[in-house]
Amino acid sequence: MEKQTIKLGLLGFGTVGTGVVRIIQAHQEDLQKQTGLGIEITKILVQDAEKSRNIVAMEGKLTTNPADILEDPEIEVVVEVIGGIHPAKDFILGALERGKHVVTANKDLMALHGAEILKKAQEKGCDVFYEASVAGGIPILRALVEGFSSDRITKMMGIVNGTTNYILSKMSQEGAEYADVLKEAQALGYAEANPTSDVEGYDAARKMAILATLGFRVPMKLEDVDVKGISGVSKEDIAYGKQLGYEVKLLGLARRDAEAIEVSVQPTMIPKSHPLASVNGVFNAVYVHGEAVGETMFYGPGAGELPTATAVVSDLVTVVKNRKLGVNGRGMVAPYKEKILKDDSQKLSKYFLRIVVADKRGVLAQITQLLADKNISLEQVIQQPYNNDKEAEIIMITHLSSKSDMDGVLAYMEQMDIVTKVKSCYRVEGGEQK
Amino acid sequence: MEKQTIKLGLLGFGTVGTGVVRIIQAHQEDLQKQTGLGIEITKILVQDAEKSRNIVAMEGKLTTNPADILEDPEIEVVVEVIGGIHPAKDFILGALERGKHVVTANKDLMALHGAEILKKAQEKGCDVFYEASVAGGIPILRALVEGFSSDRITKMMGIVNGTTNYILSKMSQEGAEYADVLKEAQALGYAEANPTSDVEGYDAARKMAILATLGFRVPMKLEDVDVKGISGVSKEDIAYGKQLGYEVKLLGLARRDAEAIEVSVQPTMIPKSHPLASVNGVFNAVYVHGEAVGETMFYGPGAGELPTATAVVSDLVTVVKNRKLGVNGRGMVAPYKEKILKDDSQKLSKYFLRIVVADKRGVLAQITQLLADKNISLEQVIQQPYNNDKEAEIIMITHLSSKSDMDGVLAYMEQMDIVTKVKSCYRVEGGEQK
Numbered sequence: 075m076e077k078q079t080i081k082l083g084l085l086g087f088g089t090v091g092t093g094v095v096r097i098i099q100a101h102q103e104d105l106q107k108q109t110g111l112g113i114e115i116t117k118i119l120v121q122d123a124e125k126s127r128n129i130v131a132m133e134g135k136l137t138t139n140p141a142d143i144l145e146d147p148e149i150e151v152v153v154e155v156i157g158g159i160h161p162a163k164d165f166i167l168g169a170l171e172r173g174k175h176v177v178t179a180n181k182d183l184m185a186l187h188g189a190e191i192l193k194k195a196q197e198k199g200c201d202v203f204y205e206a207s208v209a210g211g212i213p214i215l216r217a218l219v220e221g222f223s224s225d226r227i228t229k230m231m232g233i234v235n236g237t238t239n240y241i242l243s244k245m246s247q248e249g250a251e252y253a254d255v256l257k258e259a260q261a262l263g264y265a266e267a268n269p270t271s272d273v274e275g276y277d278a279a280r281k282m283a284i285l286a287t288l289g290f291r292v293p294m295k296l297e298d299v300d301v302k303g304i305s306g307v308s309k310e311d312i313a314y315g316k317q318l319g320y321e322v323k324l325l326g327l328a329r330r331d332a333e334a335i336e337v338s339v340q341p342t343m344i345p346k347s348h349p350l351a352s353v354n355g356v357f358n359a360v361y362v363h364g365e366a367v368g369e370t371m372f373y374g375p376g377a378g379e380l381p382t383a384t385a386v387v388s389d390l391v392t393v394v395k396n397r398k399l400g401v402n403g404r405g406m407v408a409p410y411k412e413k414i415l416k417d418d419s420q421k422l423s424k425y426f427l428r429i430v431v432a433d434k435r436g437v438l439a440q441i442t443q444l445l446a447d448k449n450i451s452l453e454q455v456i457q458q459p460y461n462n463d464k465e466a467e468i469i470m471i472t473h474l475s476s477k478s479d480m481d482g483v484l485a486y487m488e489q490m491d492i493v494t495k496v497k498s499c500y501r502v503e504g505g506e507q508k
Numbered sequence: 509m510e511k512q513t514i515k516l517g518l519l520g521f522g523t524v525g526t527g528v529v530r531i532i533q534a535h536q537e538d539l540q541k542q543t544g545l546g547i548e549i550t551k552i553l554v555q556d557a558e559k560s561r562n563i564v565a566m567e568g569k570l571t572t573n574p575a576d577i578l579e580d581p582e583i584e585v586v587v588e589v590i591g592g593i594h595p596a597k598d599f600i601l602g603a604l605e606r607g608k609h610v611v612t613a614n615k616d617l618m619a620l621h622g623a624e625i626l627k628k629a630q631e632k633g634c635d636v637f638y639e640a641s642v643a644g645g646i647p648i649l650r651a652l653v654e655g656f657s658s659d660r661i662t663k664m665m666g667i668v669n670g671t672t673n674y675i676l677s678k679m680s681q682e683g684a685e686y687a688d689v690l691k692e693a694q695a696l697g698y699a700e701a702n703p704t705s706d707v708e709g710y711d712a713a714r715k716m717a718i719l720a721t722l723g724f725r726v727p728m729k730l731e732d733v734d735v736k737g738i739s740g741v742s743k744e745d746i747a748y749g750k751q752l753g754y755e756v757k758l759l760g761l762a763r764r765d766a767e768a769i770e771v772s773v774q775p776t777m778i779p780k781s782h783p784l785a786s787v788n789g790v791f792n793a794v795y796v797h798g799e800a801v802g803e804t805m806f807y808g809p810g811a812g813e814l815p816t817a818t819a820v821v822s823d824l825v826t827v828v829k830n831r832k833l834g835v836n837g838r839g840m841v842a843p844y845k846e847k848i849l850k851d852d853s854q855k856l857s858k859y860f861l862r863i864v865v866a867d868k869r870g871v872l873a874q875i876t877q878l879l880a881d882k883n884i885s886l887e888q889v890i891q892q893p894y895n896n897d898k899e900a901e902i903i904m905i906t907h908l909s910s911k912s913d914m915d916g917v918l919a920y921m922e923q924m925d926i927v928t929k930v931k932s933c934y935r936v937e938g939g940e941q942k
Binding site: 093097098100101104105107108205211212213216217220221222223224225226291349352353357364365366367368369370371372373374375378380381383384385387388390391392399401410 | 527531532534535538539541542639645646647650651654655656657658659660783786787791798799800801802803804805806807808809812814815817818819821822824825826833835844
């Protein structure tokens with residue numbers, strides 16, 4: 075007789091782990107109807123089995139010994155919600171080695187060691203799903219792999235870090251300074267005590283590496299992503315952006331032109347009319363442009379106990395369905411295209427540039443001549459006095475320019491006597507050919 | 509030796525059919541890599557085999573005889589892009605009867621006869637997929653069935669008709685009248701010569717019936733959907749809406765409270781801060797609220813040759829993968845919950861109400877007393893002169909009220925001497941408990 079229940083081991087019992095248990099308990103009947111099998115949480119790996127928890131009925135299932143899960147032949151699926159690389163990676167490889175399917179929410183691990191983990195899964199005929207690793211509650215990985223399977227994705231743009239989006243939204247709405255909003259976000263629990271991974275863009279970069287790998291079917295690595303965070307974004311930048319019709323967002327960009335790819339995470343000026351410009355607070359959104367489908371966008375909560383846990387349990391449902399159908403380990407799309415990265419001369423963007431210059435006759439002419447010499451033409455220019463009588467501020471939006479040309483201009487400007495300071499330089503979304 | 513190619517018959521060679529052929533031709537290599545099988549279009553059913561077409565390499569494959577496809581034992585998958593009920597329904601049932609899998613873009617058919625078609629598919633172990641039938645380029649059906657499989661969806665709201673959204677967006681942006689914008693939309697090909705199905709909400713109602721069936725796992729029928737179109741929406745309604753912080757959209761609503769369900773399509777005032785309020789032009793968007801995931805939204809093109817064709821081909825990829833895995837006909841979630849429809853006393857909404865009244869002392873008091881007597885309290889009221897000196901216009905936004913109470917008030921008002929005319933009454937989004 076066929077088994078009526080599939081046994082699950084849960085690695086980690088923090089926020090997401092608790093959410094997973096809650097959802098499985100609350101939706102047992104629905105899950106059973108969808109998959110034809112019950113899901114039983116057999117064991118939960120915790121750091122401290124004595125700690126009091128507000129979920130009941132899990133007594134006797136807690137263990138501090140990973141072998142109780144990894145070496146239990148009855149457990150067919152392991153859900154990893156510990157996070158981080160060690161020991162999560164060893165646990166997952168250990169589970170796969172023993173033929174267990176894996177569902178994980180671990181973006182760090184999948185961004186850094188996804189290839190190794192998927193290879194092991196393929197060898198062992200096991201499923202590995204990780205929908206929760208990118209944009210928690212948004213089923214974006216599924217959409218990329220299945221929904222767009224017949225299209226050719228040319229561009230993905232993501233607001234994939236809730237902390238930085240909360241900070242930038244607040245700065246924009248209240249005209250507040252970065253440092254003040256960061257403190258507030260920390261007090262509210264939207265930013266961590268050490269916010270580096272979020273505010274410097276590393277978290278978003280991991281997610282973009284995962285999105286680019288799946289969307290372009292190319293094995294992207296974390297080090298392929300150009301990263302710049304938001305700690306240098308000032309309230310003046312945001313105010314000038316608004317004046318010119320833009321919002322500043324920490325935007326992940328993955329583009330391909332012909333077969334050459336660029337992936338970056340950087341503060342970006344987005345036209346107010348773009349659907350991404352109105353994604354505010356801790357929400358995430360991923361915009362996908364496919365040759366055939368055109369523009370689409372997926373919007374939702376990027377984190378949180380239940381949204382993330384929902385993504386985990388949806389993956390779990392797929393594993394259980396696959397097991398029932400006897401097709402585990404065959405559903406994944408391994409990257410099969412060669413990775414060709416653009417060099418900087420191929421990365422084309424409009425740029426926002428804000429510089430402080432000596433307030434002398436002919437300065438604007440000198441600056442614009444320099445740009446013209448470097449093949450950069452201007453779409454908008456504002457010049458105005460800066461703080462005192464001796465300096466002026468020039469704000470420019472360029473037409474499409476290559477990153478190498480722009481880097482050359484910035485380096486040259488830093489050396490010019492008339493330039494006091496290059497205050498800021500951001501990519502501006504728009505203007506490229508699709 | 510396993511077959512290397514799967515043979516496909518295409519029913520219909522109009523806009524979407526042409527797109528399907530284009531995409532299969534352009535992505536043959538990608539499709540092969542994803543599924544391990546080539547896809548060969550063997551025959552195409554057309555009305556006129558002599559008509560000139562701008563797709564080459566299809567000569568000799570055109571037929572005017574459906575039996576050439578339906579009775580060809582080599583053809584394993586039939587793609588139906590004729591549209592309408594007859595003869596599409598007979599073709600699809602005929603294909604299933606002979607064990608062929610079906611992919612269709614036909615919302616009319618799936619909304620009206622989906623249950624019969626899915627039953628036949630189940631009997632025959634065949635796949636039937638219809639992602640393209642709702643919101644063309646947005647993979648929303650997949651998201652509902654798979655992405656949210658572990659969640660409990662409580663509310664879906666959709667801008668699922670591009671024609672009406674184009675008209676309302678234009679009216680809002682330009683302060684234009686309905687009739688003028690409709691004419692312009694017809695000239696541009698965004699509205700049909702006979703626009704009834706779009707502007708009266710029937711097209712959107714079909715899509716909402718499909719969404720509600722999949723999202724709530726309940727067998728919803730088209731006649732379960734309350735429908736009201738946009739032909740009565742005036743530029744004044746839109747202007748007052750804006751003044752009060754709302755945009756008017758033709759909104760599909762599917763809600764469930766406990767197990768009781770309501771599904772409607774009607775002009776609705778949406779707060780400007782809501783992500784649906786900024787979905788403009790022919791774009792579609794579906795907002796989904798799940799108990800665990802919270803708010804999500806899917807945005808994209810709702811129609812068009814390539815977006816719709818992409819959805820068709822993505823379904824085709826799923827059919828081919830399933831066939832390779834030997835699991836066709838087992839992937840569908842048949843509705844398994846009992847259908848419990850709300851009665852009007854259970855349908856709670858805020859309302860926008862615009863009435864013209866005699867401009868006499870005490871009229872506002874009489875109107876507000878009437879509402880109070882019917883359990884309806886007010887959130888905002890504006891009174892102002894109307895056209896001449898003898899009348900006044902009262903614009904109100906109510907707190908939550910039941911549809912039956914509101915219908916009662918409207919009927920009563922029509923009889924009141926002091927009320928010249930009830931100009932408009934729209935549902936206002938917001939204010940309910942989640």
